[in-house]
Amino acid sequence: MDGGIDVIEFRSVTKRFADGTVAVDGLDLVVESGKITVFVGPSGCGKTTSLRMINRMIEPTEGTITVDGRDVMAGHPADLRRGIGYVIQQAGLFPHKTIRDNIATVPLLLGWSKPKARARAEELMQTVGLGPEMAGRYPAQLSGGQQQRVGVARALAADPPVLLMDEPFSAVDPVVRESLQDELLRLQGELGKTIVFVTHDIDEAVKLGDKVAVFRTGGHLAQYAEPAELLARPADDFVDGFVGRDRGYRTLGFLSDEVPLGTITPVHVGESATGGWTLVVDEEDKPLGWVTGAGPVAEADVLPGGTLHPVASGSLRSALDAALSSPSGQGVAVDDEGRLAGSISADAVLAALAAAREAA
Amino acid sequence: MVWDWIPRNTALIWGALQVHVVLALIPVVAGLVLAVPLGWLASRNGAVRAVFIPAASVLYTIPSLAVFIVLPAILGTQILDPLNVVVALTIYTVALLVRSVADALAAVPALVVAAATAMGYKPGRRFVSVELPLAVPVLIAGLRVAAVSNISLVSVGALIGVGGLGQLFTEGYQRDFPTEIIVGIVLIVLLALVVDGLLVLAGRFITPWARVAA
Numbered sequence: 001m002d003g004g005i006d007v008i009e010f011r012s013v014t015k016r017f018a019d020g021t022v023a024v025d026g027l028d029l030v031v032e033s034g035k036i037t038v039f040v041g042p043s044g045c046g047k048t049t050s051l052r053m054i055n056r057m058i059e060p061t062e063g064t065i066t067v068d069g070r071d072v073m074a075g076h077p078a079d080l081r082r083g084i085g086y087v088i089q090q091a092g093l094f095p096h097k098t099i100r101d102n103i104a105t106v107p108l109l110l111g112w113s114k115p116k117a118r119a120r121a122e123e124l125m126q127t128v129g130l131g132p133e134m135a136g137r138y139p140a141q142l143s144g145g146q147q148q149r150v151g152v153a154r155a156l157a158a159d160p161p162v163l164l165m166d167e168p169f170s171a172v173d174p175v176v177r178e179s180l181q182d183e184l185l186r187l188q189g190e191l192g193k194t195i196v197f198v199t200h201d202i203d204e205a206v207k208l209g210d211k212v213a214v215f216r217t218g219g220h221l222a223q224y225a226e227p228a229e230l231l232a233r234p235a236d237d238f239v240d241g242f243v244g245r246d247r248g249y250r251t252l253g254f255l256s257d258e259v260p261l262g263t264i265t266p267v268h269v270g271e272s273a274t275g276g277w278t279l280v281v282d283e284e285d286k287p288l289g290w291v292t293g294a295g296p297v298a299e300a301d302v303l304p305g306g307t308l309h310p311v312a313s314g315s316l317r318s319a320l321d322a323a324l325s326s327p328s329g330q331g332v333a334v335d336d337e338g339r340l341a342g343s344i345s346a347d348a349v350l351a352a353l354a355a356a357r358e359a360a
Numbered sequence: 361m362v363w364d365w366i367p368r369n370t371a372l373i374w375g376a377l378q379v380h381v382v383l384a385l386i387p388v389v390a391g392l393v394l395a396v397p398l399g400w401l402a403s404r405n406g407a408v409r410a411v412f413i414p415a416a417s418v419l420y421t422i423p424s425l426a427v428f429i430v431l432p433a434i435l436g437t438q439i440l441d442p443l444n445v446v447v448a449l450t451i452y453t454v455a456l457l458v459r460s461v462a463d464a465l466a467a468v469p470a471l472v473v474a475a476a477t478a479m480g481y482k483p484g485r486r487f488v489s490v491e492l493p494l495a496v497p498v499l500i501a502g503l504r505v506a507a508v509s510n511i512s513l514v515s516v517g518a519l520i521g522v523g524g525l526g527q528l529f530t531e532g533y534q535r536d537f538p539t540e541i542i543v544g545i546v547l548i549v550l551l552a553l554v555v556d557g558l559l560v561l562a563g564r565f566i567t568p569w570a571r572v573a574a
Contacts, residue, residue: 078481079480081478082480088475088478092472092475096569106479
C-alpha cells in the first residue's frame with residue numbers, strides 16, 4: 001500500500017453520446033488506492049460508462065481522468081489497457097482459446113515469452129482456485145462460476161495495480177455469486193489492488209465495497225461513502241430508496257459484536273434433557289440442534305437449529321440473526337473451531353446496538 | 361460402357377482432372393483472400409453492407425457461360441485463356457463468401473470483442489487472433505458451398521474450349537461415346553465429395569474448440 005495516494009481521479013468528467021444522451025454529468029470522484037470502490041445504481045445511471053472511461057473503452061467528452069497521475073487520454077489506448085486488469089460481464093472469455101491461453105492473453109500482448117506467460121497462467125489458476133487439469137480445456141467446458149474465475153485470473157495475469165470489474169458476477173446463480181464474492185475479498189486481502197467494481201446490486205456493493213459510489217439516473221453521483229455510512233445516513237431520498245427498506249437491519253452487519261454471551265447447558269445424544277428447549281452438541285461440543293421436552297435424547301429427535309454466530313468474526317447482524325432464527329429463541333454463538341461458546345438473546349443484541357449508537 | 365477405354369486413356373483423364381482441380385480451387389483461395397476484407401468492411405459498416413450483400417447476390421445470378429464470354433472483352437484475354445474461368449469463378453466465390461464472412465464476423469459476441477479490446481489488443485491483431493478465428497466455422501461452411509459450386513461450374517468452361525473434366529462431356533457428346541461422359545460425371549462427383557470432405561476435416565482440425573461446446 002502506498003499510504004492513500006489517489007490512484008484514479010475523475011475531474012468534472014462528462015460523457016455525452018452522439019445521440020445527445022448525457023451518460024455521466026460532471027463527475028468528480030477520487031478512487032482510493034488499494035481499496036475496493038463500488039459504483040452502484042439503477043440502469044442508465046452512468047456507472048458502467050464511468051468505469052469504461054478509466055481504460056478508455058469510452059472517451060470522456062469533457063473533463064479529465066487520471067490513473068496514478070497520468071491522463072488516460074495521453075498515449076495509445078492499448079498501452080493503457082494492458083496496464084489495467086479488466087473483468088467483463090459473463091467473463092467474456094475467448095471461446096477458441098484454452099483456459100491457459102485465455103489467462104496468458106495480456107502477458108503475451110506485453111511480449112512475454114510463451115513458456116513464461118503460460119507458467120504465469122498456471123500459477124494464477126491456482127490463485128483463483130482452479131485445478132491444473134483445466135489448463136487445456138476450452139471455456140465452453142467450464143461452469144459459469146469457473147469461467148468467472150478464469151476472467152479474474154486473466155485480469156490479474158500481468159499483475160496490474162488497477163482492476164476494473166464490470167458487473168462480473170451478474171450472470172451466475174446466487175450461491176455461486178456469494179462464493180465468488182468471498183473469494184474476491186480473500187484475494188483482495190492478499191493482493192491489495194485498486195479495484196473499481198460496477199454492480200446494480202446494492203447488497204453486493206455493501207458487501208464488497210470499502211467505499212460505495214451511488215449513481216442516479218442521468219449520470220449524477222448521489223453519494224460517495226463507506227457502506228456503513230451509506231446505510232446509516234443516506235444523503236437523500238433517492239439513496240434511501242435505493243439502499244432498500246431493511247437498511248436498518250443491514251447496518252447491523254457493520255457493527256462489530258459487543259454482545260455479552262449467556263450461559264447455556266447443552267446435552268449430548270443419549271443423555272437426558274430436563275424439559276423445555278435444550279441444545280444438543282456432539283462430542284466436540286459443536287451444536288447439533290435442539291430438542292424439546294424431558295427425557296433421554298435420541299439423534300432422531302434433534303430439530304435443526306438456526307444460524308450460528310461466530311464470536312470472533314461476527315457482527316451484530318449475525319448475532320441478531322442467530323437469535324431470531326433459533327427455534328428456541330436463544331441464539332447460539334460458536335468459537336473459531338465451531339464449538340459452543342454461549343447463547344445470545346435478541347434483547348442483548350438490541351442493548352448492544354443502543355450502546356453502539358451512544359458511542360457513535 | 362466400354363470399360364477398357366478407361367485404362368487406355370488414363371493420361372487424358374488424369375490431365376483433365378488436374379486441370380479441373382486447379383481451375384476450381386485457385387478461385388476458392390483467391391475468393392477467400394478477397395472476401396475476408398470485403399466481408400470485414402460489410403460487418404463494420406451498415407451502408408457498405410447494404411451495397412455489398414445485394415450486389416453479391418446479383419453477381420451470383422449471372423449465368424456462368426455469359427461471364428466466360430464477356431470477360432475476354434473486359435480483361436483483354438483470349439477467349440480460350442483459362443484465366444477467364446479463374447476470374448469468373450473467383451467472382452462467384454467472392455459473391456458467396458462476402459455474406460458468410462460478414463455474417464460470421466457480425467456473430468462474434470460483442471462481449472468477447474469488448475474483452476479483447478479491454479485487454480489491450482489493437483484492432484488489427486484483434487481481428488487476426490480473435491474475430492477471424494471465431495468466424496472460421498461459418499467460413500468453412502461458405503467455403504464448402506463455393507468449392508463444390510466451382511467444381512461443377514468449371515465443366516461449363518469446356519463449352520468455350522477450356523480444359524477440365526468438362527472436356528470429357530463435350531468430346532463424348534461429339535463422338536456419341538457415353539463412356540467418356542459417364543467417367544466425367546463420376547469423377548466430378550467424386551472430386552466434389554473429396555474436396556468437401558477435406559474442408560470438413562480441415563475445419564475440425566483448426567477449430568478444436570468448436571467441438572467441445574454443448
